[in-house]
Amino acid sequence: MADLLLSHWNYFIVVLLMMIGLFIVISSMNLVKKLVGLSIFQTSVFLLYISLGKIESGTAPIIMKSGHDGHGNMDILYSNPLPHVLILTAIVVGVATTALGLALVLRIKASFNSIEEDEILNVKRAINSRSKSS
Amino acid sequence: MSTLLINISLVSFMLVIALMITFSHRLFAIIVMSGAYSLISAAMFVNLDAVDVAFTEAAVGAGFSTVLFLAAMAWLPAEEKRDKALVILPLIVCFAAGSLLMWAVAYLPALGDPSSVVHQHVAPRYLAESYDKLHIPNVVTTVLASYRGFDTLGETIVVFTAGLGVLLILTGKTGRVQNDKANNDIRDEDE
Numbered sequence: 001m002a003d004l005l006l007s008h009w010n011y012f013i014v015v016l017l018m019m020i021g022l023f024i025v026i027s028s029m030n031l032v033k034k035l036v037g038l039s040i041f042q043t044s045v046f047l048l049y050i051s052l053g054k055i056e057s058g059t060a061p062i063i064m065k066s067g068h069d070g071h072g073n074m075d076i077l078y079s080n081p082l083p084h085v086l087i088l089t090a091i092v093v094g095v096a097t098t099a100l101g102l103a104l105v106l107r108i109k110a111s112f113n114s115i116e117e118d119e120i121l122n123v124k125r126a127i128n129s130r131s132k133s134s
Numbered sequence: 135m136s137t138l139l140i141n142i143s144l145v146s147f148m149l150v151i152a153l154m155i156t157f158s159h160r161l162f163a164i165i166v167m168s169g170a171y172s173l174i175s176a177a178m179f180v181n182l183d184a185v186d187v188a189f190t191e192a193a194v195g196a197g198f199s200t201v202l203f204l205a206a207m208a209w210l211p212a213e214e215k216r217d218k219a220l221v222i223l224p225l226i227v228c229f230a231a232g233s234l235l236m237w238a239v240a241y242l243p244a245l246g247d248p249s250s251v252v253h254q255h256v257a258p259r260y261l262a263e264s265y266d267k268l269h270i271p272n273v274v275t276t277v278l279a280s281y282r283g284f285d286t287l288g289e290t291i292v293v294f295t296a297g298l299g300v301l302l303i304l305t306g307k308t309g310r311v312q313n314d315k316a317n318n319d320i321r322d323e324d325e
Contacts, residue, residue, distance in 0.1 A: 007245055032207070036164050050184045056246030
């Protein structure tokens with residue numbers, strides 16, 4: 001059990017971080033805090049992928065000429081580059097979605113004068129009931 | 135062994151910061167803490183041999199997105215209203231999902247296991263052949279720009295679309311006047 005905890009420590013923490021992010025997204029009424037929760041969730045997924053790509057006693061996947069005899073034989077162990085590539089793409093897309101989310105929050109603030117979810121819903125209900133009655 | 139120790143202390147740091155974000159109500163503090171969280175995760179990526187990911191995360195995650203948040207805060211209130219957060223239902227949902235995921239990750243191969251399935255498919259070929267074919271020492275760059283070039287093209291399209299969306303949302307006029315009017319009417323009624 002202690003062995004499992006030590007060898008899988010990263011993965012367990014990733015799950016905890018993921019759940020903290022999810023908890024912030026669901027429980028917080030503040031839209032900015034929700035976005036921060038979303039980015040915590042995202043980073044924990046990045047960490048999961050990068051942890052899977054790690055090889056024990058490996059090094060960063062940058063080919064060193066001394067360890068490369070030109071025939072594809074290697075005496076240096078490199079970590080897996082594929083998860084790194086996928087996560088590079090995901091980081092950039094993540095910041096793009098954050099920017100879009102913040103723009104939406106600013107727009108909501110301009111229209112409803114609040115960034116708290118329940119207040120926005122109250123204003124919306126009031127608008128709906130007014131348009132029905134008139 | 136030292137790698138493992140650094141690893142464990144860094145992830146524990148991340149856990150503490152995430153918990154602090156959960157219990158904080160001041161938005162500026164939350165944003166700065168999320169920047170610190172990103173920076174520590176970048177250190178974590180260096181420790182896990184992902185140097186390219188680390189500097190992208192440090193520049194984009196810790197730098198640029200913190201700046202974006204702070205810029206947006208110029209128009210937003212600095213405090214979260216703290217009286218009405220949901221707690222019980224989200225806690226149940228997170229606990230259920232979390233225990234399922236814990237159960238699942240216990241069956242993953244151990245951290246750093248070289249015989250893991252992740253390392254069996256195309257990755258060895260990238261490492262063995264890419265230098266002879268393309269003469270770029272950094273395998274991550276080779277895969278990003280060449281083997282998965284279309285993927286990167288798609289990524290730039292996504293970023294372009296997001297930029298366009300931000301511009302349209304922030305400068306477009308439709309709907310705003312109407313809503314403001316309704317809003318003011320309601321506020322008048324309240325008064």
